[in-house]
Amino acid sequence: MFTHFEPALMKFLRDLQNNNNRDWFNDHKQQYEDNVRTPALAFIEQMDQWIRLISPHYEASPKKVGGSLMRVYRDVRFSKDKSPYKTNVGIQFRHEVGKDVHAPGFYVHIAPDEIFLAVGTWHPDRDSLAAIRDHIVIKPGPYLDAVEHQPFTEFYEMAGNKLTRPPKGYDKEHQLIEEIKRKDFIAICPLNENDLYQPDFCKMVASRFGRAQPLQKFICEALGLRF
Template structure:
């Protein structure tokens, strides 16, 4: 049963950052298994009960490939950065209909220089992005409630990229035009390294995710998804 992460996780990620090449990784693959992948899968398995309480339509899948644990291998085909490995641990509990990282989800990011939780939908395609913007126009009150209520704002800040100009088809004088400019509908909750080692880490993560329920529900409603 998973209780908390160990300092060996961050040590491996720091070492990988300093030695981001295939030879080093292959020589230390067992360390990756022992200190990163196995604890991450155990965390995901333990989170299943908590995610179901937050929403029965989000999934914690502890599969080695294709589940909640994101690949450590970078896709370098279209990137100028040819380093082969990600130097962070990424875990996404996505909506049951989601096929990739752009689906609505709850996310944990662990890296040597940054640890955070995230909620929402990151870089959605054009149609879902338009659906969220339209839902904000139709229901501005529930949207403001979701992003301004204190249980949410106590821990989360809205983040992501924005358009510099109002999106086409929307009133540039709309009182929520700055929200309509968003290209990401995500919010970030920063964590400390010490949080990873707390014996009730899963419960704490679930509690923070739970504070984002109205935000996630709003996004699901906009996309015609069950929450």
């Protein structure tokens, strides 16, 4: 049963940062399997019970490919940075209808320079973004409750990209126009490396995710999804 990550995971990510090439990775592929992918999949499997308690409509999928664990291989087709590998572990427990990283989800990010939890929806498509903005206009109170209640703000801060000007069709005098200008509806909860090694890591992550239930519920309502 998974209880926590080991320092070997962070060591591998730091080594990969310094040797981001195919030859090195191929020579150390077994280390990746043993120290990164295997414990990450065990963590996902262990989190399944917790995620279902938060919402039965979000999934923890411990599949090697196409599940909650994101691929280590970077898509370099449109990037100036041609480094072939991601130097972070990305895990997303997404909504059951979600097909990609843009779906509403709970996210775990582990990298040498940054470790955090995230909740919400990142870079939603145009229709989804409009639906969330419209829902804020209709229900400003529940949205404010979701992002300003103390159990949430104790650990989370809203993040992501925003428009510089109000989006077309929205009242620039609306009390929540700064929120309506968001292009991402995500919130970040920073962690430190020692958190990864705590024996109750899964319980701690689940507890933090639970504090974001009102925001996830609001987003699901806006998108017509079950929560």
